[in-house]
Amino acid sequence: MKTKLSAIRIHFLGRLIIFWLLFFAFYRLVFIIYHHTKIPDGQHSETGLSFFYGLRLDLSTACAAATIPFILWSFQQFNKKKLFHTINLVFNIACIAIITLLNIANLKMYGEWGTPLSARAFSYLLYPKEVLTFISLWSVLLLLTVTGVFIYIGIKAYRRFVIDFSYPIENKKIKIASIIIIPILLVIGYRGGLQLAPINESAAYYSNLQINNHIATNNIWYLAHSIVDANDTKNPYQFMDAKKAKSITSDLFSTTSNKTQIITKNIRPNIVIIVLESWTADIIKKLGGENDVTPHFNDLCKDGLLFSQMYSSGFRTEQGLVSILSGFPAQPNNSIMTTPSKAEQLPSLNIELGKQGYQSSFYYGGEVEFANMKSYLLNSHFEKIIDKNNFENNQLNSKWGAHDEYVLKKQLDGMKEEKQPFFSVVLTLSTHEPFEVTMQTPFNGSEEQERFKKAAYYTDYCLFNYFNEAKKQPWYNNTLYILVADHGHHLPKNRNMDFPEGRRITAMITGGALIDSLRGKTFDKICNQNDLPVILLRQLQLPSDNFVWSKDIFNAGAKEFAYYSNENSIGWIAPQQNIVYSFNSHGVEELQPKTQTKLNDTVLTQAKAYLQTLYKQYLDY
Numbered sequence: 001m002k003t004k005l006s007a008i009r010i011h012f013l014g015r016l017i018i019f020w021l022l023f024f025a026f027y028r029l030v031f032i033i034y035h036h037t038k039i040p041d042g043q044h045s046e047t048g049l050s051f052f053y054g055l056r057l058d059l060s061t062a063c064a065a066a067t068i069p070f071i072l073w074s075f076q077q078f079n080k081k082k083l084f085h086t087i088n089l090v091f092n093i094a095c096i097a098i099i100t101l102l103n104i105a106n107l108k109m110y111g112e113w114g115t116p117l118s119a120r121a122f123s124y125l126l127y128p129k130e131v132l133t134f135i136s137l138w139s140v141l142l143l144l145t146v147t148g149v150f151i152y153i154g155i156k157a158y159r160r161f162v163i164d165f166s167y168p169i170e171n172k173k174i175k176i177a178s179i180i181i182i183p184i185l186l187v188i189g190y191r192g193g194l195q196l197a198p199i200n201e202s203a204a205y206y207s208n209l210q211i212n213n214h215i216a217t218n219n220i221w222y223l224a225h226s227i228v229d230a231n232d233t234k235n236p237y238q239f240m241d242a243k244k245a246k247s248i249t250s251d252l253f254s255t256t257s258n259k260t261q262i263i264t265k266n267i268r269p270n271i272v273i274i275v276l277e278s279w280t281a282d283i284i285k286k287l288g289g290e291n292d293v294t295p296h297f298n299d300l301c302k303d304g305l306l307f308s309q310m311y312s313s314g315f316r317t318e319q320g321l322v323s324i325l326s327g328f329p330a331q332p333n334n335s336i337m338t339t340p341s342k343a344e345q346l347p348s349l350n351i352e353l354g355k356q357g358y359q360s361s362f363y364y365g366g367e368v369e370f371a372n373m374k375s376y377l378l379n380s381h382f383e384k385i386i387d388k389n390n391f392e393n394n395q396l397n398s399k400w401g402a403h404d405e406y407v408l409k410k411q412l413d414g415m416k417e418e419k420q421p422f423f424s425v426v427l428t429l430s431t432h433e434p435f436e437v438t439m440q441t442p443f444n445g446s447e448e449q450e451r452f453k454k455a456a457y458y459t460d461y462c463l464f465n466y467f468n469e470a471k472k473q474p475w476y477n478n479t480l481y482i483l484v485a486d487h488g489h490h491l492p493k494n495r496n497m498d499f500p501e502g503r504r505i506t507a508m509i510t511g512g513a514l515i516d517s518l519r520g521k522t523f524d525k526i527c528n529q530n531d532l533p534v535i536l537l538r539q540l541q542l543p544s545d546n547f548v549w550s551k552d553i554f555n556a557g558a559k560e561f562a563y564y565s566n567e568n569s570i571g572w573i574a575p576q577q578n579i580v581y582s583f584n585s586h587g588v589e590e591l592q593p594k595t596q597t598k599l600n601d602t603v604l605t606q607a608k609a610y611l612q613t614l615y616k617q618y619l620d621y
Helices: 002-034 044-048 055-065 067-076 083-113 119-126 137-161 172-191 210-216 219-229 242-252 295-303 317-326 349-354 370-379 404-416 448-470 529-539 601-620
Strands: 270-276 305-307 359-364 384-386 422-427 479-485 507-510 562-565 569-573 578-582 587-592
Touching (some): 002 210, 055 172, 067 083, 083 137, 083 219, 242 601, 270 317, 270 404, 317 349, 317 370, 317 422, 317 529, 349 422, 359 404, 479 529, 562 601, 578 601
Parallel strands (some): 270 422, 270 479, 359 384, 359 422
Antiparallel strands (some): 305 507, 562 569, 578 587
């Protein structure tokens, strides 16, 4: 009898998890039926895959919902009072009621907004009259009736199929083992497995049809994430009147000229962006960096246009990708990519190119779900997304996934079969900590600086082999390559990342489509990596108005400046002066060049206005 009771007690949590998984699947089915007209004909079979791709987020949410019942169950093992059973029953009934209500609300709100229910919806509760303008009283009554019926069915199902835990485990060994092992399993389930990065919405994204990704995404998980990210809805960077800040910022992007320097041989070249992990300017000899870290890149500079004053706006890879592909600068305290409800509102270079018939692809050797990268890429309509799951096991010899040599080779092989014009993005990873490489280099010391240089030397060698092969391809002469770092790095010179030197990055345009007169030249205007979308679109004579944080620095009248942020400060780089403004001290902590002792108030005002306006737009998304 003891053994049977023990099995039942452990089985309670198993049944509870299964109940929640079926509960979420049921509402996924209800959503599909309710919004079936939004799914194009012939694509319903792909929509069916949402049940499979949504399973991991469903399990994560179920494990979260099972946490309190487990705690109550644990207490009950040492105290046989029926109170714990009663609290557990009330808790789960409340969860059933709340989750049902939120799922029904999600049906209606999705029809209005086209996005899952998020924290933004709760702000409308302050304006009930406005809400009732787009939903009739009869609709409210119908939805409440359906909600009541579904809550009743859910409670009946729970009481019928989920066994209670009224009796404690008598076997002490099984009791202790259960109390130790079950929370470990719940944590693993909640974080989505033992992979490097905890689970996020990207785990459910699988389709180029946005509604399929929304169906697969557990909307309770999505809502909770958006609430966490929306805790602070006030702009913490409020320095001046909003209209004044906007006016100053708009002036920064204004130009007095319609003349743009042409850098491409034609207006429809293939475009390949190679995003170089952590490639600070300090590893490029021609930029005043180390002599022998990237010898092949130094040779490649003879065939390209090198940027001497490009800066990263952020300090993380996902911030760099958003800057490069959406022209949206990084914010000091977060990454917009990690909040899909906001990232979905961003403009996309790939979408603009797709309108012109460009075929698109994204290659990365790591986990594309990291930091919600996958959801961002699918929202940006990338047609082919390659990550670590597309490589052989013997190629996954880095902590992060496949090394650069395998990623670059796979991308090049893919381009050989790609229809032109194509747009392809490659994200490298070998120069990320812990700086593992697969070859011997001149830098074999154990110090961090040496290991970083060793990794950069390896990626440089991979690029050498890549371009040697790429130049043999028939499409190369009509291809524009942009090599740009995702962010700077404190190594190899132990830079202070609050200062501009640590944020200056490697950036170069090369390829057969670059006009010959620019080869071997250096472009010295101050700029950000988020200027790249408008630079490219203007060269292709395409609209670029959506990219309001990106400027055409090849325009003769474009203003020179660069912005970057850290959690505790912002930097502003301008021809007149470079400043570092601290949020903690509310003052300028660094002026450059050192010979300047007097602060240029105009430069500081521009920096503050820029950040204030940028963050307001982030909040508005």
